[in-house]
């Protein structure tokens with residue numbers, strides 16, 4: 001596309017009041033700085049605002065694409081009983097679910113794939129926030145369990161990109177059961193001595209935060225991501241105190257030790273590859289280790305730190 005269609009045509013159409021003819025998705029308005037961004041620029045920049053660096057939410061499919069090297073494969077997830085409680089609010093849950101499935105072209109709110117990240121093998125589970133707010137019901141629980149099992153089977157690290165409003169209310173207790181289930185699933189990965197990395201994207205809240213998302217070996221977040229259990233307003237009402245500036249944002253949590261890193265989307269791939277390399281290479285470079293020691297040790301062998309220098313008296 002040249003400058004006529006990228007720049008001049010939209011301007012002309014706006015001038016002549018024919019803006020409705022321009023597809024709505026051609027230009028995006030950044031929710032943070034309200035500047036307009038051409039869709040192709042936004043896509044090229046991985047949905048990060050080219051003006052202010054705001055990280056917009058992206059789909060699970062796009063997340064897998066920009067994380068893996070080409071040639072990764074998405075896996076089919078086991079079917080779970082839809083609408084176990086035959087729940088109905090203003091609408092039937094079964095209808096809401098079907099609608100979300102058609103819109104997102106997914107069975108539930110998590111996509112799982114395996115492949116390589118800059119040559120490092122990995123299994124990745126990515127939440128789709130647009131699918132009922134990335135809420136965790138039986139389908140999401142099953143996806144995390146499947147991803148964890150696949151990681152163990154393939155002797156590969158597990159990476160989960162979270163983006164969730166928490167439990168799926170329409171599944172009641174079934175939804176809450178996914179919290180211990182996903183915790184146990186991710187324990188399997190750790191017991192196999194494999195890295196479990198959580199990348200918290202905007203927003204990561206509720207039952208996902210309160211279960212496996214806070215149990216990673218390495219906690220990464222995208223800039224500005226909202227991460228917490230309950231919302232700030234609920235907390236303020238409960239503790240009757242004004243919360244500090246930037247509370248529940250990635251940068252604040254990094255400062256307070258909840259996160260290990262805040263990584264820009266454009267640097268996520270190389271960061272993940274480097275972290276996996278650091279966590280796994282010590283094992284790979286010791287092929288002649290005694291088998292007994294290998295079995296006994298679930299932890300990753302790290303170089304012995306030098307003895308600390310005696311404190312000056």
Ligand SMILES: [Zn+2]
Pocket residue numbers: 030031032033034035049050051052053054
């Ligand atoms: Zn912006």
